[in-house]
Amino acid sequence: MFDTGTNLADRPRTIVVGAGIGGLACALRLAHAGHAVTVLDRHNHPGGKMRQVDSPAGPVDAGPTVLTMRPVFDSLFADVGARLEDHVTLTRQNVLARHFWPDGSDLTLWNNRGRNLDAIDGFAGPRAADEFRRFCADMERLYAAFDAPMMRAPDPSVGRLTGRVLLDPGLIWAMAPLATMRTDLRRRFSDMRLAQLFARYATYVGGHPGLTPALLSLIWRAEEQGVWAVDGGMQALARAIADLAATRGAVLRLGTDVSRIETGNGRVTGVTLINGERLAADTVVFNGDPRALATCALGTGVAQVATQTLTTRRSLSARVWAFAATPEGPDLAHHNVFFAADPDEEFASIAAGQMPTDPTIYVCAQDRGQGQPPPLVERFEIILNAAPLTDAQRPDKEAQTCHQRTFPTLARFGLTFRAEPGPEALTTPSDWNRLFPASAGSLYGQSPHGMTASLKRPRARTTIAGLYLVGGGTHPGAGVPMATLSGQHAAAAILKDRTLT
Known part of the structure; x- marks a missing residue:
C-alpha cells in the first residue's frame, strides 16, 4: 500500500x-x-x-447478464484488502440455463454434473449421457491445462503452449487442433441438439461455431464451475x-x-x-x-x-432488447435459450451480414433466480447474434425487422409478453458502434x-x-x-x- x-x-x-x-x-x-x-x-x-437502461420495473441490464469465473473477482478484491461479498450480493444459479428447440423438446442444465447427466439421459438417452460425461472430462482437462499459460499469462506464446501440450500429449486429441467447434461437437455428440447447444459457446467470444477453434469449447467448463446473478x-x-x-x-x-x-x-x-x-x-x-x-x-x-x-476480421455484434413486461408461457430461468431449427443457415446469414430469418434467441429473465418469486412486471434482456457493421444492414428497417424476427419466433415456443417493447428498447450494431467508437459494432474486438x-x-x-x-x-x-x-x-x-x- x-x-x-x-x-x-x-x-x-x-x-x-x-x-x-x-x-x-x-x-x-x-x-x-x-x-x-x-x-x-x-x-x-x-x-x-x-x-443498463431504464424501465417501469427499474434498470434493466443491456449487456453482460451474469458473473462467471468468480475466483477472478475474489482475487481482485482480496489483492486490495477487501472481500467481494462485502461489496456486491451474489446469488449462485442452481439452473445454468433452460434450452428449448422448435420440435418441442427442452433441456435444463444445472450447476451439478451428476444432475446434468441424469437430465441428458432423460433428454436423449444413455449414449448421449456418456458422450456428455466424456466431453466434460475433456473440457475440464483443457481448462486446467490452458488456464495458467494462456488466460492468466500476460504474454502467452506458441512455444509455452506447445511445451504444455508436450507435457501431456493426450491433450492433442481433446483439443482437436484441426477442427472447429461445430465439427468437433458433431463428432462428440450423436444427438445434434447437444452439438448445437454447446456450439453456441462460440458466440460468447464473438465467433461462428463453424470457424471458431474446437479448443474454445472449454468455455463450457467456466460456466459449469458456477454462474452468479448480481443483485x-x-x-x-x-x-x-x-x-x-x-x-x-x-x-x-x-x-x-x-x-x-x-x-x-x-x-x-x-x-x-x-x-x-x-x-x-x-x-x-x-x-x-x-x-x-x-x-x-x-x-x-x-x-x-x-x-x-x-x-483482422471483427467478432460478432448483437441486437439487444431491454425492457419490462409480464410474460406468459414456459417457466423461465435466469438464462434461457430458444434455438433455431437450422444453425448452419443461421450463421451463414450472419456471415453474409444479414439478419437470420430463424434466429437463436437468448432470453435473460433478470428477476428470476434471485431467491424470491419474480414480480408481476419483470425485466428482460433478449439477445440475438448479429454481424458487425456491414453494407448489407439496413438501419432504417432494422428495428421493425428485428421485432418481426424476435417476438413471433418466441411466440411459436409459447413465450409471449404483454406489451411488447418498441424500437427505443433495441440496441443494434450501429448503436454499439456509436456507443463504443471505431468498434464497427463488434462486441468482442x-x-x-x-x-x-x-x-x-x-x-x-x-x-x-x-x-x-x-x-x-x-x-x-x-x-x-x-x-x-x-x-x-x-x-x-x-x-x-x-x-x-
Whole structure:
C-alpha cells in the first residue's frame, strides 16, 4: 500500500481512458499501489458494456447478464484488502440455463454434473449421457491445462503452449487442433441438439461455431464451475469496483470525452479532452477497442498501436432488447435459450451480414433466480447474434425487422409478453458502434476464428512508452472475467515497468 505521507506531487500520475471492467480493475490496483489515478469515461455510468437502461420495473441490464469465473473477482478484491461479498450480493444459479428447440423438446442444465447427466439421459438417452460425461472430462482437462499459460499469462506464446501440450500429449486429441467447434461437437455428440447447444459457446467470444477453434469449447467448463446473478444487475459490480477505487484515492470523471492521447519523444504525456482541457500523465491506460487507436480516433500520435486490428476480421455484434413486461408461457430461468431449427443457415446469414430469418434467441429473465418469486412486471434482456457493421444492414428497417424476427419466433415456443417493447428498447450494431467508437459494432474486438487467433490480440504493453491497453479487445480476450484479467495484466506491467525505470 502507498505511504500516504508521501508528497502527492511525487505520486505517479495515471489516466485510465474508459471505465469498463478492465479499466476499473486496473485503476483499483494502481490506486491501491499509490498511483494518482484519474478514470475518464464518455458515458455517464461506469462499466462500459455492462450498461443498463431504464424501465417501469427499474434498470434493466443491456449487456453482460451474469458473473462467471468468480475466483477472478475474489482475487481482485482480496489483492486490495477487501472481500467481494462485502461489496456486491451474489446469488449462485442452481439452473445454468433452460434450452428449448422448435420440435418441442427442452433441456435444463444445472450447476451439478451428476444432475446434468441424469437430465441428458432423460433428454436423449444413455449414449448421449456418456458422450456428455466424456466431453466434460475433456473440457475440464483443457481448462486446467490452458488456464495458467494462456488466460492468466500476460504474454502467452506458441512455444509455452506447445511445451504444455508436450507435457501431456493426450491433450492433442481433446483439443482437436484441426477442427472447429461445430465439427468437433458433431463428432462428440450423436444427438445434434447437444452439438448445437454447446456450439453456441462460440458466440460468447464473438465467433461462428463453424470457424471458431474446437479448443474454445472449454468455455463450457467456466460456466459449469458456477454462474452468479448480481443483485442490482452487472453494473452493480462495476459501481462496487469504482467505489472501492475511490476509497483508495482514484478520481472518476464520468461524461468526460477524450479526443486525443498526447505523446512526445516516444512516450505518452497525457490526454486532451473534447472540450480542450489537457490532463498530464506519466501513464495512460486505454480501455476501449484497440482499433480506435489504429484508426486515429484518439489522434495520430498513437496510430502505430494495434495495427493488426485494421486487417483482422471483427467478432460478432448483437441486437439487444431491454425492457419490462409480464410474460406468459414456459417457466423461465435466469438464462434461457430458444434455438433455431437450422444453425448452419443461421450463421451463414450472419456471415453474409444479414439478419437470420430463424434466429437463436437468448432470453435473460433478470428477476428470476434471485431467491424470491419474480414480480408481476419483470425485466428482460433478449439477445440475438448479429454481424458487425456491414453494407448489407439496413438501419432504417432494422428495428421493425428485428421485432418481426424476435417476438413471433418466441411466440411459436409459447413465450409471449404483454406489451411488447418498441424500437427505443433495441440496441443494434450501429448503436454499439456509436456507443463504443471505431468498434464497427463488434462486441468482442478481433474475431476468435483460427487456431492462433487468441495469440494475435493486442497485449497490455504497447510500442509507446507509458501507454497500456485493457479491455475485451485485448489479451486474454472477450467476456467480463477476461477483461478483468486484462486489467490485472496491465497493472502488473505498469508497476514493473515503473520499478525498472
